[in-house]
Amino acid sequence: MGVEFSAVLSGILFLLPALALAVVLLLRRYPGERTLARLAAPRRSSRWARPRASVPRAARSFSVAVHGGLLIARSLAVRPPPAALAAS
Amino acid sequence: MLPTRRMPSALGGLGIAALLFPASASAHGIVGKADLPIPVWLFSWTAAIVLVVSFVALSTLWRTPQLQGEHRRRLFVMPAIAARLASFFGMGMFVLVVYAGFAGAQVPNANLAVTFIYVVFWVGMPVASVLFGDIFKALSPWRSCARLIRWAGRRVLPRAFARAPLRYPGWLGVWPAVAALVGFAWLELVYVPADRDHPSTLAALSLAYFLAMLAGMALFGVEEWDERADGFGVYFNLLSRISVLCEDACGVVYRRRLSSGLPGMPVRAGTIALVCTIIGTTTFDGLSNGGVWRTNEPHLQSLFADLGFSLTPAIELAYSLGLVLCVALIAGVYRLGIVGVRSVNRRYGSTQLSHSFAHTLVPIGFAYVLAHYFSLLIWQGQAIGYLASDPLGNGANIFGTSAYQIDYKIISYAAIWYVQVAALVAGHVGGLALAHDRALATYSNAQEAIRSQYWMLAVMVAFTSFGLWLLSAVGT
Numbered sequence: 001m002g003v004e005f006s007a008v009l010s011g012i013l014f015l016l017p018a019l020a021l022a023v024v025l026l027l028r029r030y031p032g033e034r035t036l037a038r039l040a041a042p043r044r045s046s047r048w049a050r051p052r053a054s055v056p057r058a059a060r061s062f063s064v065a066v067h068g069g070l071l072i073a074r075s076l077a078v079r080p081p082p083a084a085l086a087a088s
Numbered sequence: 089m090l091p092t093r094r095m096p097s098a099l100g101g102l103g104i105a106a107l108l109f110p111a112s113a114s115a116h117g118i119v120g121k122a123d124l125p126i127p128v129w130l131f132s133w134t135a136a137i138v139l140v141v142s143f144v145a146l147s148t149l150w151r152t153p154q155l156q157g158e159h160r161r162r163l164f165v166m167p168a169i170a171a172r173l174a175s176f177f178g179m180g181m182f183v184l185v186v187y188a189g190f191a192g193a194q195v196p197n198a199n200l201a202v203t204f205i206y207v208v209f210w211v212g213m214p215v216a217s218v219l220f221g222d223i224f225k226a227l228s229p230w231r232s233c234a235r236l237i238r239w240a241g242r243r244v245l246p247r248a249f250a251r252a253p254l255r256y257p258g259w260l261g262v263w264p265a266v267a268a269l270v271g272f273a274w275l276e277l278v279y280v281p282a283d284r285d286h287p288s289t290l291a292a293l294s295l296a297y298f299l300a301m302l303a304g305m306a307l308f309g310v311e312e313w314d315e316r317a318d319g320f321g322v323y324f325n326l327l328s329r330i331s332v333l334c335e336d337a338c339g340v341v342y343r344r345r346l347s348s349g350l351p352g353m354p355v356r357a358g359t360i361a362l363v364c365t366i367i368g369t370t371t372f373d374g375l376s377n378g379g380v381w382r383t384n385e386p387h388l389q390s391l392f393a394d395l396g397f398s399l400t401p402a403i404e405l406a407y408s409l410g411l412v413l414c415v416a417l418i419a420g421v422y423r424l425g426i427v428g429v430r431s432v433n434r435r436y437g438s439t440q441l442s443h444s445f446a447h448t449l450v451p452i453g454f455a456y457v458l459a460h461y462f463s464l465l466i467w468q469g470q471a472i473g474y475l476a477s478d479p480l481g482n483g484a485n486i487f488g489t490s491a492y493q494i495d496y497k498i499i500s501y502a503a504i505w506y507v508q509v510a511a512l513v514a515g516h517v518g519g520l521a522l523a524h525d526r527a528l529a530t531y532s533n534a535q536e537a538i539r540s541q542y543w544m545l546a547v548m549v550a551f552t553s554f555g556l557w558l559l560s561a562v563g564t
Contacts, residue, residue, distance in 0.1 A: 007379045007561065013129040014557035017136030018550035025428060030542050032144075037535045039148040 128560040132553045135513045139552060142517045143545045146524040147538050153529040155522060156351050158334070160342035166335060171226050175235070178227035182298065188479045189291020198481030199287040203471045205294065206276065211461040212469065213320075214327050218454055221335060222328035225314075228321055230301035234310045237302075252309035256316060261357025264304075266365055268297070268319025270415075273369035277376060278407040280400055322362065327454050329353055329447075330518075347518055350447040351526065360446045361415075364422065366453040367551070368415030370460045374558030375414060376407065385410070421550055422449065428543030433536050444530060448523040448544065452551055455515020459508040459559060466504075470494045505559075512555050516548040523548075 012019075024031060181204075189201035196202040213224055225231065241249035275284055275293065283289050304313040314321050328334070329349030335341050353359075375381050388406035397405060426442045436444070473492035478484045485491075523544040524537075531537040 007383070010129060010561070011380070011557055014132040014560070015550070015553045017133055018546065018553045021136075021546045021549055025542055025546055030539055033535070033538060033542075036144065036147045036538050040151060040534050040538065042151065 128556075131509050131560075132556045135509065135516075135552045135556060136549045138513050139516060139520060139545060139549050142520055143524075143541065146521060147541065150521070150524055151528070153525050155345060155348045155525045156529050158342075158344040158348045158352065160334070160344045163333075163341045163343050166339040166341055168339065171339065174223070174226035175232035179229045179232050181227075182229035182294070184479060186291045186294055188481075189287040189294070191480060192287055193481030194287055195481055196285040196287065197471065198478075200475045200479035200481075201287040201290050201294075202285055203468060203475055205290055207464060207468045208472060209320075210272070210276070211457070211465045213324055214454060214457050215465065217324045217328040218330045221331045221333040221341075222325050224321060224324040224328075228314070228318070230298050230305070230318065231310060231314050231321065233298075234302055234305040237306075238310060252307065252312065254307045256308040256312040259357060260316070261359065262316050262322050262362050263358040264317035265319040265322035266358050266362045268317075269323060269362065269365050269369070270411075272319065273365070273372075273411060274408065277369070277373055278404055278411060280404070316356065323366065326353070326362070326366075326450055330451060330454060347451065347522060350450055350522060353447045353450070355443040355446050360422070360442060360449075361419070363446060363449040363453055364419040365415050367449065367456050368418040369411065370453075370456040371418060371554070371558060372411045372414035374460055374555075374562060376410060378558060378561030380561065381410065418551075421547060425543050425547035428546070429540045432539040432543075433531065433533075436530070445523055445526055445544065448519040448526070451515045451518035451522065452548070455511050455518075456555055458511040458515075459555060462507050462511065463499075463504050466499055467494055467496060470498070508559050509556065512552050512559075516552045520545065520548050 185201050185204050188199055192199045192201065216223055238249055301313070301318055304317050307313075308317075315325070316322065329352075330347050331349065332343055332346050333341060334344055334349060376385075385406055388409060389402050392402035392405045393399070423438075423442070426438055426445065429441050429445070430436065430438050470492075471494060474490050477487045477490040477492075479486075483490075520541075524541055527537040527540050527544075531540065
């Protein structure tokens with residue numbers, strides 16, 4: 001009887017992790033499920049292809065002076081006539 | 089109901105209580121033999137933690153199916169002469185074993201037949217199949233003999249040997265193979281010890297099996313019968329799918345990912361029963377050597393004796409019942425796991441899911457076989473050293489090794505226990521990885537895939553804990 005009891009007790013000790021997991025699942029609980037799903041979801045960013053930031057980048061600290069052909073074009077440019085005046 | 093938050097602390101409390109009262113743990117024979125630094129049951133808990141960590145790692149890092157294809161890489165072409173030599177070697181060994189069984193000394197340890205069948209063939213071949221692929225296909229004596237007869241027959245009577253006279257019935261599946269494996273397990277574990285280790289009995293049964301295989305191959309075709317009805321051929325082929333090596337019909341040898349041969353395993357009628365038989369019979373082998381069985385078996389025995397059976401049939405019936413119950417238990421746990429998987433999404437039926445995840449049990453089957461028979465392979469396998477020189481046990485010394493003796497100090501009890509634990513844990517982690525991979529391929533929703541794997545995790549933890557308990561209880 002004593003041997004049988006200790007054998008059963010050792011069996012329970014051995015099977016305790018499995019029994020605990022079975023009880024949790026039978027209660028329809030999936031511990032850590034959301035965390036796992038979040039971690040398993042494909043990440044939008046990766047080391048090689050970073051996403052564009054939603055906030056526009058800050059202006060560059062330096063600007064290139066207008067020169068050459070662009071300078072002439074800008075100086076010769078005139079404002080076009082208003083659309084209504086052009087139609088009449 | 090225990091709140092989920094309090095569950096870990098409750099489990100921890102139970103663990104501490106168990107550590108404070110280690111009397112039950114010290115009752116295990118393996119503790120005394122191995123002098124392990126921690127209680128044996130703690131190995132079960134550690135194995136469960138390893139499985140849970142593996143589950144988390146698989147769920148988060150293994151995001152796309154990796155094992156649904158084999159990804160073969162060609163290695164070399166096996167020369168045709170090698171296959172022929174293997175066939176003749178297999179047939180030669182079979183003749184030698186049967187001859188030794190009949191003509192040799194009728195002493196189990198002195199006759200090649202007993203050690204060859206129970207150790208080299210039954211335990212060594214599964215290990216070799218996992219290491220080197222389906223080598224039994226080349227070595228199978230009945231397959232080789234049937235092919236030889238077919239080749240000769242086609243030369244003499246081409247029309248008669250052009251095709252098999254009967255078509256193998258699809259509904260039969262691999263059930264003949266299941267029957268063969270159950271029969272062998274029954275012989276090994278249930279049949280009266282004085283007879284099951286008798287060399288001439290083993291030789292006669294081997295010859296009967298050989299003739300049955302030849303008859304089946306003659307009626308239904310060599311390949312059809314070999315792939316479905318030869319219990320050992322089907323069993324070794326199943327395990328060889330774990331291997332990284334495989335060979336195609338043209339003799340080209342490939343390297344592939346570990347276990348990637350399993351997802352493509354054909355699931356025929358009886359395939360799940362076959363895998364459950366492999367695990368269940370090994371389970372019974374462990375159980376029948378433990379205290380629980382030894383305490384309860386006399387009650388079963390007296391039950392059958394009360395029904396009018398004499399002593400020997402009553403013992404055999406009690407053991408047969410135990411064998412059947414162990415197979416049924418394994419099948420039941422797997423079935424429960426599948427019912428749980430199905431509860432996640434009703435789109436797939438239970439049968440469909442049980443077929444879909446059947447291959448995940450194969451690494452567990454191998455783990456059980458390796459864990460239970462590792463010591464037998466290491467110790468009794470050495471007997472081949474002297475049996476090779478004296479196969480009949482009549483004092484011959486062909487290779488000069490007849491004086492060789494088994495070295496029982498080659499490995500310690502503690503080392504055996506660690507190998508057993510490692511084999512069980514590795515096998516179950518392998519099963520978990522296969523199940524996870526199949527879930528990714530089956531479910532389009534990641535959350536459903538993860539939920540389904542909670543159930544497979546429970547199945548794996550149950551099998552691991554149960555296997556460790558059986559191993560630790562051996563000899564108590």
